[in-house]
Amino acid sequence: MASWWNSAGASNFTRGITSITGQISSNFKDILSEASEETYDPVAELTRAKQHIEDLELRKETLVEECASLKKQCDELTMQKQAVEIKSDMLLAESRRVIEEKDNELKRLRENTNAATWNNTTDLNNTWTDILEDDQPEINEYLRYQRTIRDLKDENSHLRDELANLRKTFKTQQAERDQSRRDNEISQLEQAHAEQMSTCRRDYDEQIQKLQLRIAELEEWNKNHQEEELQKSIEVQKDVDDVDKDLLSQELEQANEKLNWYNEKFKEFTSLQSNMELLVTNNKQLENELQLEQQNHRSALERLEQFEANQQIVNNIDELTRLLTEERQRCDALAADNDSMFRLLEETRVQHENQIKAKDKQIEDLKSQMNNLQQQLETKENVYEKEINEEKSHLINELQQFKEKQKEEEEHRLKESKLRDLLEKQLVEVNEDLQTLENEKMELHNQIDDLKDQLQNKERQIQS
Structure with a gap:
């Protein structure tokens, strides 16, 4: 722009002062056309921004x-x-x-x-009196x-009552x-x-x-x-x-x-609900990011509209009688401002692209982490199911052995009581093992919650 103005000024000075007024109008027309040509880059930037918005809407x-x-x-x-x-x-x-x-x-x-x-x-009542003395121990x-x-x-009857109570609790x-x-x-x-x-x-x-x-x-x-x-x-x-x-x-x-x-x-359902809530929160965060970017693009459009308004103001300037030196200084200042604006726009565009790439990488990393967590949960659930099935088979075998012992020792009631005590102890131990397994599962859920909190913190850091 400076070289163009130098050539135009030299030609204007050689022609003379008489043609200043006509030349000023032609110079202003040339300046406005050149400014309109130089504003092509922000329009392209706007188109790129619109494309980026459309991509985000597709996502x-x-x-x-x-x-x-x-x-x-x-x-x-x-x-x-x-x-x-x-x-x-x-x-x-x-x-x-x-x-x-x-x-x-x-x-x-x-x-x-x-x-x-x-x-x-009734048949024995007839001979009861005769045999009473001989069969006294048998009667006892x-x-x-x-x-x-x-x-x-x-x-x-007591066990049946307990079973009825258990059925009631089971129904509730x-x-x-x-x-x-x-x-x-x-x-x-x-x-x-x-x-x-x-x-x-x-x-x-x-x-x-x-x-x-x-x-x-x-x-x-x-x-x-x-x-x-x-x-x-x-x-x-x-x-x-x-x-x-x-x-x-x-x-x-x-x-x-x-x-x-x-x-x-019930615990598995709660974990699924928490995963669904995390997905919903991620979706909301992405929507908020889209809204913020749309607001930024709107502000950029408003700036461009202000720039066009400034151009219209320049078209409506009445002070056409200023010196050529002042006009040259103004044009040089406008050119410098335009160059700085274009540089700033390019820098902001590059920054936006880098930020978008970084966000995409972070989203992919989060997805990979979620997949790894799901795989770990599935493996642990399979291990727990295998352990529970083994314990069930062990209990069934023990019950079968207990039945065989009951068949062999029907006449010995004391031994049956001992076996019952043993089975009750084993059931208590099995319940304790199940409680330990549930505690381990709760610890795993706590670890998952910690990981989710870490993910949320990372997302907050990304947003900030």
């Missing part, structure tokens, strides 16, 4: 689509959860129906055995057996449980429940067959040995009570396992 739309897909996945999980609840309710209803049928069969067998014993006692033993039977019945917790389950866990639950039901049915069938065989033996021996029949009927009642106790203990264990499983699912 925003992709994030919105990702949020929508996550919401769809949540809806699908809720539908799957409802289907699983319906299946579990149906399975529970079937299991209860089967248990009621087995209880009715056991009651019928008890009534038959009681009727047989009462018939035998019979009374002792009946006392033990009453005690066992009381214990049975089932009403408050979460709304997220997965297909693999559902299939595992159904398989485990089916296996447990099959084992229970097999145990029921075996016990019923054994009881029927014993009843048949009692009926055969009833004709010859009435006293032995009484003892066997007592043993049958003991077996029936033992079977009831085993069934109640199995139902209690199943209820405890289901409660623990529901607690674990």
Whole structure:
């Protein structure tokens, strides 16, 4: 611009003072045209800024689509959860129906055995006075057996009350449980429940067959040995009570396992909700950044409008009679200002591009960290599931061994009590192990929360 003004000034001085007024108007036209040509760069910068805004809007739309897909996945999980609840309710209803049928069969067998014993006692009343003196120890033993039977019945009723209370608590917790389950866990639950039901049915069938065989033996021996029949009927009642106790203990264990499983699912659902909240907050932060950049671009547009207004003011200047030196100085100052403005605009553009690249890198790093955390969580969940399955198999084996010992040692009640104590201790230890696992899982969740806080701090630093 300075060289152009030098050439124009030399030509103007040679022509003379007479042509100053006409030349001033032509010079102003040339200056305005040249200024309009030099303002091409900020317009290009504006177009670039608009393109950048459009790119950011596209990224925003992709994030919105990702949020929508996550919401769809949540809806699908809720539908799957409802289907699983319906299946579990149906399975529970079937299991209860089967248990009621087995209880009715056991009651019928008890009534038959009681009727047989009462018939035998009525037949024995005729000869009771003759045999009373000889069979006094046997009578005492019979009374002792009946006392033990009453005690066992009381214990049975107490266990049933406890089971009813546990069912009530289970129903309340089932009403408050979460709304997220997965297909693999559902299939595992159904398989485990089916296996447990099959084992229970097999145990029921075996016990019923054994009881029927014993009843048949009692009926055969009833004709010859009435006293032995009484003892066997007592043993049958003991077996029936033992079977009831085993069934109640199995139902209690199943209820405890289901409660623990529901607690674990609740924790997983809370972690998923926290992840969703983090995604929503990230989306909001990106929207805020977009709004800030839009405001900056609007301010740049306003500056350009002010610049155009200044150009119009220059067009409307009435003071056309100033000296050429003053006009040259003004033009040089405007040229210097324009150069500085262009340099500043280029520097700001470069800074914006560098900031955008840095933000993109930070977002990619955060995504990679989130993926790593998800992989770590999945591996740890798989390890926990394997440990729980191993513990379940270990408990099932121990229960089978306990049943075998009960079959072998039916006549020794003291040994049965010892075995019960051992099983209770083992159950306590298993519960303690489960609590330790839950504590470890809570620690992992705390670590995840710390990592999330660190990520939020990094995002705040990036924003600042």
